[in-house]
Amino acid sequence: MKLATFESHGAPHAGLVRNDQVVALDGAGFPDLLSVIAGGPQALARVTAFAASQAGTPLAQVKLLAPIPRPPKIICVGLNYRDHAEESKMEIPKVPTLFSKYSTAVIGPGAPIVLPKVSEKPDYEAEFAVVIGRGGRNIPGVEWREHVFGYTNLNDVSARDYQMATTQWMIGKTFDTFCPMGPWLTTADEIPDPHALDIRITINGEVLQHSNTRHLIFGIPDLIEYLSKVLTLEPGDVISTGTPAGVGFARKPPRWLRPGDEVVVAVEGLGELRNPVAAE
Numbered sequence: 001m002k003l004a005t006f007e008s009h010g011a012p013h014a015g016l017v018r019n020d021q022v023v024a025l026d027g028a029g030f031p032d033l034l035s036v037i038a039g040g041p042q043a044l045a046r047v048t049a050f051a052a053s054q055a056g057t058p059l060a061q062v063k064l065l066a067p068i069p070r071p072p073k074i075i076c077v078g079l080n081y082r083d084h085a086e087e088s089k090m091e092i093p094k095v096p097t098l099f100s101k102y103s104t105a106v107i108g109p110g111a112p113i114v115l116p117k118v119s120e121k122p123d124y125e126a127e128f129a130v131v132i133g134r135g136g137r138n139i140p141g142v143e144w145r146e147h148v149f150g151y152t153n154l155n156d157v158s159a160r161d162y163q164m165a166t167t168q169w170m171i172g173k174t175f176d177t178f179c180p181m182g183p184w185l186t187t188a189d190e191i192p193d194p195h196a197l198d199i200r201i202t203i204n205g206e207v208l209q210h211s212n213t214r215h216l217i218f219g220i221p222d223l224i225e226y227l228s229k230v231l232t233l234e235p236g237d238v239i240s241t242g243t244p245a246g247v248g249f250a251r252k253p254p255r256w257l258r259p260g261d262e263v264v265v266a267v268e269g270l271g272e273l274r275n276p277v278a279a280e
Contacts (some may be wrong), residue, residue, distance in 0.1 A: 004184040021056030065108040067185035080242025105179035119159035125243035126201035129154040141221035153273035211244030
């Protein structure tokens with residue numbers, strides 16, 4: 001099942017995507033995707049039953065927003081592909097390296113990544129993101145599937161000059177528009193093995209990152225267990241699992257994002273997240 005948040009007549013709606021159309025879920029009692037996620041399997045069953053008798057609206061006639069426009073938490077994992085840690089000239093982590101983005105950074109497909117005037121080194125990062133369904137604390141890694149609702153594409157846009165100015169990366173990661181997500185949320189049942197997915201980013205048609213989630217250092221079970229020892233995971237929390245090699249700052253010469261670029265993140269089975277790039 002593919003679930004989206006879309007704008008129609010100036011208002012956001014939760015929707016089920018099927019055959020290039022979207023069915024609004026207001027009539028099923030779901031004002032947003034967070035309410036579907038929090039409702040668990042019973043909510044999904046209700047969505048399925050409701051949508052079966054409803055006509056859809058062509059996707060071309062609506063504006064897709066980020067699937068979860070304001071996630072409760074956005075937790076990001078750094079240096080989680082060995083080749084990216086090596087190109088960054090950093091030690092392979094023994095425990096997950098974590099930072100966060102704020103919800104003000106979130107944008108959806110088609111919305112512009114706005115390059116801030118104060119940064120000269122804006123960069124891209126293709127990432128595979130996990131969305132928590134059933135929350136909890138101290139979750140054993142072997143029970144990870146019981147807590148994952150679905151998956152989406154994410155671009156961890158980063159201002160490297162701000163990121164590297166201190167040992168704390170977050171300030172360079174959470175500029176407004178620096179967290180594109182989408183185009184929709186694919187439920188976990190459609191992805192049998194999330195640790196075997198092709199992941200890539202193209203800019204203006206050129207492939208700049210290409211890898212597979214099998215190369216994650218810390219997989220989803222590790223991340224859920226580690227995080228939930230510290231904090232309560234909640235429905236709708238987003239865990240972005242890290243980026244592979246090929247980022248702009250490691251290229252020679254560096255390849256920074258530029259106004260006029262079109263950036264496409266594509267994780268196998270999750271559609272394509274397309275965003276133009278614009279100057280502030």
